Amino acid sequence: MYWPDELPQGTHDGRKAIQGRQHYHGMNELIASNYMATINALSVASQAQVKQWDEKNDEEIQDTLYWRQAFDITTYELSTVELFCSCNTPGNPDKMLIECTxxxxxxxxxxxxxxxDALTALYKRSGTDKLHVAPVHPKKGENGDEGKRPLSPSETGAETNGDGARPWEGLFEALLKPPDMDPPxxxxxxxxxxxxxxxxxxxxxxKCLLCGNHFN
Incomplete structure (x- = not known):
């Protein structure tokens, strides 16, 4: 067993060449291998209990060492893992996966x-010069006077982000609240x-990133 950090240069994860720990490797995750070596018995401190994880039950690997991938030293191939989400990448057991309802x-x-995805959608409809504002309805007797419109950053002189992979940074933030709420x-x-x-x-x-329906 080896730590993911020890994966050598030239390791193949599917069609991708990688080296070391990947974003989906958990804190207690190990990599099984067919590599054999002779070591000094005095360098062994104790026996380690390592479970094989089939990715169906996160609870069985909490607070314990586990493995789900194997590294073949003869081919430098890393076994595949289950892919999730619209990004088609593995899940990290230390982070949450959300199931569509x-x-x-x-x-x-x-x-x-x-x-x-939610922040991207918000940024696209709000940009850097609009705020999220609830509809303003004239009060009775105001003869339809327009409600007060909030000033945009461009009108107040506030700085705006340029184009980038995460253009909303510094403008908006979001989180699932609470993560275990049904529906979240x-x-x-x-x-x-x-x-x-x-x-x-x-x-x-x-909103589900795959079917487009809202959770209910």
Missing amino acids: TEACKKWMHEQCIVD IIEFRDLQDGVVDGEKTWTEPV
């Missing part, structure tokens, strides 16, 4: 992918300074 889907997604919801926070009015915190339903 639609019976026809029931696919699992990474919590971070759900949050990032996403709580958003507007981080923009110097802007009056508008909703600074609000919640929205979670």
